[in-house]
Amino acid sequence: DAGVTQSPTHLIKTRGQHVTLRCSPISGHKSVSWYQQVLGQGPQFIFQYYEKEERGRGNFPDRFSARQFPNYSSELNVNALLLGDSALYLCASSRPGQGAREQYFGPGTRLTVT
Amino acid sequence: DAKTTQPPSMDCAEGRAANLPCNHSTISGNEYVYWYRQIHSQGPQYIIHGLKNNETNEMASLIITEDRKSSTLILPHATLRDTAVYYCIVGAGGTSYGKLTFGQGTILTVHP
Numbered sequence: 045d046a047g048v049t050q051s052p053t054h055l056i057k058t059r060g061q062h063v064t065l066r067c068s069p070i071s072g073h074k075s076v077s078w079y080q081q082v083l084g085q086g087p088q089f090i091f092q093y094y095e096k097e098e099r100g101r102g103n104f105p106d107r108f109s110a111r112q113f114p115n116y117s118s119e120l121n122v123n124a125l126l127l128g129d130s131a132l133y134l135c136a137s138s139r140p141g142q143g144a145r146e147q148y149f150g151p152g153t154r155l156t157v158t
Numbered sequence: 159d160a161k162t163t164q165p166p167s168m169d170c171a172e173g174r175a176a177n178l179p180c181n182h183s184t185i186s187g188n189e190y191v192y193w194y195r196q197i198h199s200q201g202p203q204y205i206i207h208g209l210k211n212n213e214t215n216e217m218a219s220l221i222i223t224e225d226r227k228s229s230t231l232i233l234p235h236a237t238l239r240d241t242a243v244y245y246c247i248v249g250a251g252g253t254s255y256g257k258l259t260f261g262q263g264t265i266l267t268v269h270p
Contacts, residue, residue, distance in 0.1 A: 048201075077257065086245060086260030087202065099255040134201050138256075145192055145249050145256035149201030 046070070048150035050135050056156045057125050065120045065153045069137030075099075076118040077147060078110055079134040087134055093118060122155075130157045162246045167265040170240075176233040178264050180246030183227040190251045191222060192258070193231045195242040195266075202245065202260075205231065209251070236268045 049068045057063050069076050075094040079087035089102040093112035107123045116137075122129055132154050136147035163181040170176040182191065192207040206213055206220045208229075213220045219232040233240055245263040249256055 079258075079260075086243075086263060087258070089257040089259065092255060092257060094255065100257050102257065136201070136258075145190065145247070145251065145258055146204055146207060147256075147258060148204060152201050 048135055048137050048148055050133075050150040050153050052153060053151070054154045054156075056158060058158055059125055059127060061125050061157075062121065062123050063125060063155060065122075065133050065135075065155070067118045067120070067135030067137075067150060069116050069118070069135075070139070070148055073137035073139045073148070074116050075138045075140070076112055076116065077136045077138075078118070078120045079136065080104070081132040081134060081152070083131075090120070125157045127157050130155060162248055162261055164244070164246050164261065164264045166262065167267070170233075170236045170266060170268050172238060172268055172270050173235055176236040176240065176266055176268070178231040178233075178244050178246075178266060179228065180231070181228045182246070182248045185226050185248050186250075188250050189248050191220065191226075191229045192247040192249065193218070193220065194245045194247065194258070194260075195240075196245070196263070197239075197242040205244075207251075236266075238268050238270065240266065241268045242266060 077092040078090040081087040091110040092100040096112045112118045132152040134152045136149045193205040194202040196202045208220045222229045243263040
């Protein structure tokens with residue numbers, strides 16, 4: 045079975061620009077979570093979606109938004125990029141009927157803001 | 159979610175058991191202990207989780223003390239590929255919502 049896939053793999057943007065990151069969960073998984081990992085730190089929770097509804101939000105500004113589509117794929121959008129948004133953005137999925145904390149992560153999108 | 163404390167780093171010889179400790183003294187009755195690891199430049203990988211009983215799967219064993227205030231992840235025969243950052247995370251086991259709160263983790267280095 046294919047794992048969680050994310051696109052693009054790498055991205056370079058300029059301050060003030062907007063970015064959209066995409067995630068496809070493992071087939072049959074209905075929950076998708078997004079995390080930000082700054083170099084040298086553990087991942088930080090941004091959002092969780094389950095059945096297309098937002099179920100949780102971390103301590104991130106409103107510049108960060110996300111949505112989940114009927115096929116359970118998800119997008120993370122970040123507006124007005126800052127240098128501090130440079131990080132590895134991770135997507136994770138989990139399957140219904142199983143603990144939502146048993147999550148399977150994709151390889152991430154490396155975002156560099158210059 | 160309860161806070162966890164892990165040693166910042168540990169070493170282990172290849173082929174030996176790696177025992178990674180975690181303290182979670184404020185864990186509540188409905189909270190599980192989860193272990194993840196992150197190999198350099200990859201996404202975190204789920205290893206195992208448990209509530210109160212010891213658990214074992216193809217990757218590792220999880221030993222939880224009777225008072226549930228600490229646990230140990232055991233990799234029975236460590237290999238060089240097990241070199242990674244290991245995260246111990248505590249949280250309730252909901253089925254529709256459950257964020258993972260990662261700390262600094264333990265950097266495990268397996269030596270030849």
